[in-house]
Amino acid sequence: MYIDAEGTFHERLICDGYEASLRANNPMLRRWLGNVVARIISVTQVGHAAAVQLNFDHASDKSNGWVDFHNLLRINGVWKITNKTATHRARQPSEGAGSPGAL
DSSP: OEEOTTOOEESSOHHHHHHHHHHTTOHHHHHHHHTEEEEEEEEEEETTEEEEEEEEEETTEEEEEEEEEEEEEEETTEEEEEEEEEEEGGGSOOTTSSOTTOO
């Protein structure tokens, strides 16, 4: 389940849409994926638990990107994602639109 950049809720897995588009050789999706710059913003680890913040920005349009938060657990020596939360940059408040950290 996910919510797209326009705020529409989808009950299918986001990867199902990518797989279908890639199999259909969708040029728009291939161009977009080819122009994405991924950055690790922060990693916090305490024992066998960790939290990671990632940014995925479109190289030519910084407003067209995603911020992801991943929670992980190390189980039998292997890190597993236990939760992922993401938001599109278009849903971020503009500067001066409330106090930092306000929901």
